[in-house]
Structures are given as structure tokens and as C-alpha cells.
Amino acid sequence: MPIYLIRHGQSEFNAAHTDGAPDPLIFDAPLTDLGRQQARAARDHAATLGIQSVICSPLTRAIQTAKIIFDGIAPIEISAGPVEHLWHSCDVGRSPAHLASDFPELRFDHLPDVWWHNGPKNQNGVAEEPEHLFHTRIAQFRDTLHHAQTRPLAIVGHCNTFRSLAGFDMKNCEIRRYL
Incomplete structure (x- = not known):
């Protein structure tokens, strides 16, 4: 049975950040109106x-993308496995308590208070995840997928995550078969 990868819709960070521009410092960026439209179309x-x-x-x-696409269709499980490579402010997460406040219908109690990479911070206060740690984390996540019992399965995640996991880039709200 297949596994599908779905990249999130356009975020406020995606809209504000262009190649070579400084980090716009939008922490845990939510979807834009366009991102919500992309998710509804998907x-x-x-x-x-x-x-x-x-x-x-x-x-x-x-999370916003998954809820728009899958509310009423399939249960959503939150996992730090497919989180983005922490390189910019948008990839710094929020505590499970804050997430549960915004998304009370989902479970976050299995996540530690800091579930994203936490190391030395750059000049913007972002703890950049070393590349080798990111690829190791994604390889571990890949290993867990082979044991997933309920399929067809969708993973809602991020560009660099899917590039490391599957070897291809994805557009916002693109759906691609992985396995």
C-alpha cells in the first residue's frame, strides 16, 4: 500500500523570503491565504x-495544511520525524502547550517541550541544524515508515525533508507517491 508525500502550502515565510534575502524572522510561519487555497485545491x-x-x-x-486537506477524511498524527531542516526562523517550532492551544483537536503531549533542533544559535537566534544530523534524523524517520500499519498513508511535511527522504523537490501542496 502506498505512502504519499504532501508539501505544506505557501507559508508567510515562503512569501516573504526570496533567494539571497535575509531571514524575515517569521518564527513557525503559518500559511498565507494562497497557502490555504493551495491546500483546499489539494x-x-x-x-x-x-x-x-x-x-x-x-x-x-x-498542521494547517493537513487539517484543511484531511479533516473528516483521515486521522492526523503529529510527529517530529518529518520536521524541516532547521535553517531559518520559520523552522523553529513552538511548545506542545502552544500548539495544543491553537489545535485542541490534535495530540501534542508525546512531544518534548523543545522538539526541534536546539544548539548554538546564529545572529538571528536560530539554532541551525547541522546537515549530517538532519540527514540522520530523516533516515531514522524513513526506517519507521516501513513499520507503518495503516496505509495508504500521507506525510505532510517540508521541502528539504522530502528531498532528503525521497530525493526530489516538491512545490507547495504538491502530492507525490513515495512508496
């Missing part, structure tokens, strides 16, 4: 795939 396609379960990154833009 919902129709996702509904045809028979997805039974969703694994979602705990970053707000991914």
Missing part, C-alpha cells in the same frame, strides 16, 4: 487516494 485530489492515516510535522504551516 483536498479533492487527496480524497481520491484512499488515505487512511496522516503523519504531520508539528510546524504550524504543515
